[in-house]
Amino acid sequence: MAIPDSIGPDFSLEEGAMLRGFSRVAGVDEAGRGPWAGPVVAAAVVLNPRCIPNGLNDSKKLTESKRESLFGEIMNCADVGVGIADVERIDKHNILQATLWAMG
Known part of the structure; x- marks a missing residue:
């Protein structure tokens, strides 16, 4: 089933996490x-649910x-973090470990 283009962000996962005591979800x-x-x-x-850009x-x-x-x-409207694993890290540790490192 195709997802309609008009659907914007759905915060059901974030709402569920907040009910379990988490204050932010990335x-x-x-x-x-x-x-x-x-x-x-x-x-x-981490996007502020009270500040959703129109058209997101x-x-x-x-x-x-x-x-x-x-x-x-x-x-x-968001807190943003970026990680970069260069080619040397990929070659030394493998693509999976470099990806996890960049995400950490």
């Missing part, structure tokens, strides 16, 4: 898995210009 993703493609870059984002959606469903226009709004 979303984590990575890009560039593979030494032939350069470094592995991972980002963790899965990045693959947004045009490049829409992603660029949302960037500043997202940065104003």
